[in-house]
Amino acid sequence: MTSLSQVIEKLRLKRQDNEFLLTDKGFSVGNGKFYGPHDLKIIRTYRFEGESDPSDSSILYVIEANDGMLGYSIDSYGAFSNHDDVNYDDFILKIPVEERDEQLLFQ
Numbered sequence: 001m002t003s004l005s006q007v008i009e010k011l012r013l014k015r016q017d018n019e020f021l022l023t024d025k026g027f028s029v030g031n032g033k034f035y036g037p038h039d040l041k042i043i044r045t046y047r048f049e050g051e052s053d054p055s056d057s058s059i060l061y062v063i064e065a066n067d068g069m070l071g072y073s074i075d076s077y078g079a080f081s082n083h084d085d086v087n088y089d090d091f092i093l094k095i096p097v098e099e100r101d102e103q104l105l106f107q
Helices: 004-013 087-094
Strands: 021-023 026-028 040-048 058-065 070-076
Touching: 004 040, 004 058, 004 070, 021 087, 070 087
Parallel strands: none
Antiparallel strands: 021 026, 040 058, 058 070
16 A cells, blocks of 8 residues: 555545544544553554655554554654644553554455
């Protein structure tokens, strides 16, 4: 996969396109549940580089919650984070990583 939109479309087709957003209570996908870092695993990471502008660089984390909820979180990376809340970086770094093969993820 070569673009952010292609990865999100693959997730959408598998009904795994829940966007984890950081709140003051933890990550949420808008269903009233909140997840702490200990409730989550990063199962795949994608980095996308802007062709001409470093501010176009982004990272997508595919995340699985301990209740089976699958989704993603997107951030710009480098000096251009798109999260005003500095706690995003602290939060995401606390989530354990269990990188899965892309073929297993999208089969």
